[in-house]
Amino acid sequence: MYRIFLITLGWLSVILATLGVVLPLLPTTPFLLLAAWCFARSSPRFHAWLLHRSWFGPYLRHWQQFRALPPGAKTKAVIVILLSFGVSLWVVKILWVRCILGLMLLALLVMMWRLPIVNAAQQNHE
Secondary structure, eight states, rough: HHHHHHHHHHHHHHHHHHTTTTTTTTSSSSHHHHHHHHHHHHHHHHHHHHHHSSTTTHHHHHHHHHSSBTTTTTHHHHHHHHHHHHHHHHHHHOOHHHHHHHHHHHHHHHHHHHSBBBBBBHHHHO
């Protein structure tokens, strides 16, 4: 029963992470990490799929190995964040919601700025 619960939670996390790529208020990374955790404890097959065959696999493997982002990932993430929040700020007309979106955008950009990046030379060294 516990195994089925973890597999279900893992797939729900993958779906939410996928939606989080395009929805500004839904985070992607925590759901991916939760999915990897759930699959590692419940299904080696799904865990291998997530790490080696899914769209998110290279990023997850890189994070597991270096605890940092690969080159170019931060730039792509910031662009997607700015685009999705830009659309949200353009569509939403309620001032207090815009303020909250602006604060969330600022917090996400600060968080992204603080994440380390491992370049090719550092990767070869470790």
